[in-house]
Amino acid sequence: MPVPRRSLLALGAAVPLAAGLGTTPAAASGTDSRPTDGGALANPAHLDFLGDTVRPEPVPGHDTYRLREEPALGALWTYADRRQDGSYRRIGGGALDPQTGHYEQGAYNADDMARAAVVHLRHHALTGAAASARSARQLLRGLCYLQTTTGAHAGNVVLWQQADGTLNRSALPPETPDPSDSGPSYWLARFLWALGEGYALFRRTEPPFASFLRTRFELALDALERDVLPRYGTWETADGRRVPGWLITHGADASSEAVLGLTAYVRAGGGRRATRAAARLAEGIASLRAGSAEEWPYGAMLPTATSLSQWHAWGAQMPAAVAEAADVLGRPQLLAAALSDTAGFTPELLTAGGCDNGWFPAPADRNQIAYGVDSRLQSLLSAAEHGRRPGLYPLAALTAAWYFGANAAGEAVYDPRTGVTFDGIGPDGKINRNSGAESTIHGQLSMLALDALALRGLSLALSALDRIAERDGLRVMEAEEAEPAGSAEIVRPDSPWTGESQYSGDAYVRLSDGDGLSWRLPEGKLPLLVSPVVDLVDRPGAGVTVWRTDARTLGRIDHGTGGPQGISPAPGALTPVALPAAVRPGERLHARAEGVEKGALRVDALLVRPVVSRLVLSGPEKSLALLNNGDGQEHTVEVSLPGEGPVTVDLYDERARHTGRHMDSGDPTRVTVPVRGFAIARRG
Template sequence: MTVSRRAVLGGSLAVAASSGLPAATAAAGPVSGAAGGSAGGSAGGRLVNLAHLDFLGDSVSPPAVAGHSSYGTGPLGVLWTYADRRADGSYARIGGGPYDAATNTYGQGAFNADDIARAAVVYLRHYRAHRDAHSRSAAYGLLRGLAYLQTTSGPNAGNVVLWMQPDGQLNPSAEPVELPDPSDSGPSYWLARTVWALGEGYEVFRTVDPAFARFLRSRLELALDALDRQVLVRYGSWNIVDGRRVPAWLIVAGADATSEAVLGLSAYVRAGADRRARRALARFAEAVAAMGAGGIREWPFRALLPWGESISIWHAWGAQMPSALAVASTVLGDRRLLPPALGDTAGFTPLLLTAGGPDNGWLSAPVDRTQIAYGVDARLQGLLNVATAANRPGLRQVAAFVAAWYFGANRAGEPMYDATTGRTYDGISGDGVINRNSGAESTIHGLLSMLALDANPAVTRQVDALTPTRPVLSGLQVVEAESAQLSSGAAVVTPPSAWTGESQWSNGSYVALPAGSQAEWTLPSVAEPRLVLPVVDLVPDRTAGRSTWSTGGVIDHGSGGPQGVSAAFGALLPVAAGVLPAAETTLTARSTGPEVRVDALLLLPLISRLQLGSDELLVSVDRHPRSVPVAQRGIAYSYTASGVLHSRRPVTGRAEVLPGGFTVVLT
């Protein structure tokens, strides 16, 4: 089976099997101490601790291969992909895919360009913050290793090989196969991340090692050559995805991948790149900005969508879009990039937090509730960067609610980052089970978050006040359609695959309602009115049926747009069907016309809440200002839908929440 890195949303949590691990790769890290439950920091008062990232590092002297070279001489810096936790608490470095002891190779490889590039960014940012000689040296080594993975000649010049074996041999066609295959045969996530690392590397080394910086610049220009001929050649062209216009010049059709290239190009332009790089930055940022969608009550609730081939998917991992737009806005002096970034950070992210946090996948129902550091870091970086670029300091208060995830404010109720070792665990499952492995990706994004928190001490102080505590939530609820009482003719349908090609049936099933049939759901009673958003299969067929809801809403299931480049006919989308009054526990839907399909119900309180300790985040999808009861005493900061501070008042039992806005209550 061939897959892309997007294909399995939970893939970032998966760790390759380690059976048959060779002694050379089983080097164990120190036994972990207890992970602290606050953001108090490691030695010296800093949260960031590079020890585990250093442990994952290695060096290799690869064999000579045509079209692959690097700067200078000597071994190249690389990074092991995974770190398995052993029974004694130690960690062993391993590669990806099945291990073959006879050849000392993995099905994928030991080292990969994605993680090498992002680890280089960690060391570069640490060097910029602290002028640390070790970080500078580590970044230098990893950038040399990354450059070797870039193909320098032939039709694929500028592209990047993803995997390398323990002895330095390149593995351009890994098992399982990933697209593109071979991995340097087209644009890719790893090409985008290479641009990120080269851009930030050039910005640092141009003053401390001009000769090396010139080399990095030549490799970045080579990457731009590839992007120009493979991606930006489509600039100005648009695809249709279920009726929505989507830019055709996103890297691998991903705003997520493109956003990471934008971060690197922003650093490159900031450091004095020429007009070509500035033009590429502007065009890629324009494409990312075009992915903002929805409204206060309309899917995806002002989020920036990550994938240019589906309007039904949002995922937390890699969703660096608001950060990229904020940074590019500042570098380019283009404030037109900020409104979609504000919608994502001031609108969607607070709702996401009250719904349980940065889940791996909403498709459109939140079907993958795994949470990983990559997704948490993307939310944190977005809030902090947009707060600075748009002058919205209130977003830093929201950022503290995100960052608290690392220190125990998560569904497991336990810390995910240990400042005494520098480890970030590989994720938390939807039912609160921690994967205590600590691979490269989680380590990298945990450290990027810690660097950001170290640079924002006020946010860190707020995090200390929020943790350790489990979140108390009153937000989005999901009710499976098949939990309804069905009238004669209605049926639960389980298709052969839950994956539709561009989205996924929640719980793997849906309810089919032929004309005249009815579904009735019994719901838990809550004190807050709830917006009812059935997730239905909208198709571009004006003869399709309708569903009438007891909340007064009528959904036209044939109102979908033309399929375009989407892989499936129709799209699973939440559609507002009215408001369920407070304490109401019965909801019904009746079909008229041809059969309609209902996947799940999203029930969104008009005022959602997240409580961590004695502090609260309140979020509104109401159309009117609301004064709502608050148990804690403190200060209520009330913000508009675009994150502008509206009022700052002592709490006297109630707090004001504006339409589409959020309120932070700090005690």
């Protein structure tokens, strides 16, 4: 059924920006996609469908608030498979034993229960819905039952629970840690997130329950202080880089979700221990900022300290966490990392194809899921608010449009009538139309954020941004598809995963002394920036590759400069190394191995991008374009925006500071994009 189309326009009287936040509730196939009453995007109906109650038996070390008086606790099914008629069937994780009714993993899990509680808490805070407060309360009670309260691992959390209430401490396949409450974990981080936000809400509405939540939060903080934070100030080495040794599971991704809870708790008067923990984790997260406009990962914060060669969209809430910490803790220096990631890296990500599951370091996993899109959206909005950077709002618009059709499938993956968010889109554009807990949760978190913008007066209803009109950004050219010279050998390992990264195209090329490779670079109007992805090893004298075109030598890459392995799970690091000069489109690029006395050099791929990459989204009435300059000099380009009327162009530097505005009535529009900055052009 056709629906009213709208976008959210980030707008403020004092900000020099107007850019559409595309939020078109276009029809998700097989669902009724009319918006809910009042035009709100958020709708917890499908999340409620996934909800359940469980009546666990008393178990030593596991109890919760008023368990004897209120034996039914909130729970949440992990997955929901779509039937042929469009309805959904709730299921757990792993194979089901029909005799016991137990899944190999479980029916419910702490990760999803914690994040679902956050949805209900935020929905109640935004709308005042009493049902959401009740759902949050029940899920928090159920979640607290999963926390271990006694013994050496008190404060940690069991991940899986069966539908009859049985705890499954060691799932199949095994989790890390195993048993799941034996050490710090993602689910401990998300437990802190949920209880931090839960305490902040219930201290006003149900003080006894809030007091219980505070006790359990402090118990989880005991575990954090016991198992993680004693390492504060200890630096490790990962392939030659100094990395923090005090993050949860070595992860900035996991730690960022803990920081979201810690800062919420501190805002609500949580105390010195929480303040100290939030500051230390945020410091470690921010230290993992890497790269620049020219160098991979283009200013992003890496999600794990153990690898310099991977970034993933899912769970990448590092900018949101450090921006929140900067505000709550009064540490504005943290904003530099948040702005580097959101303003520097996001334009590269969006023009390359969007919120991919994994760049390892090439975009090897191009599946896209709501968890990744929401993590990027939340980070952009938090950095925009706390960093006072309205230039990040149009990047949020381009990110959020994924839900409503501006994606590889060209279809909406969120339906505001039902609250269904599909489980993802493959690189071939195929939609996974199941709708499990994680996708449902993060779809709702995104919609709540967009609804909150509207209620704060930061948005206007305009029109849709539901179609990708043009995209030209980073692309991958595989080494195995190059023209070989000498004895260059294509290697296809049993697994492309190295332990910390992944060979793009599932293969790489071995080069011995004198061997070479040659590529024909893509045609186009703009010069190209090229970063060969090579395996840098800790072996001085390993050899170099010399890179040149037919006309000139571009540079040399020393493959022996990887540095000590340290905590990295694999020796060597697949690393994109930027060539120092742009090359003409259509040229031949050559690589030749020199000085290789022992072993061989590994070349995985080329990352090739125009000096100014672009993304243009459009709808029936409006269009919005992003132009991103990855080069060290200004470039003037032309862009065509669908629609009618004048085009407004806003210019920003690499930290999203506004540097200029002009109007253009021509088609195409000429834009001079700032050095390492970006431009936003809009029509209508």
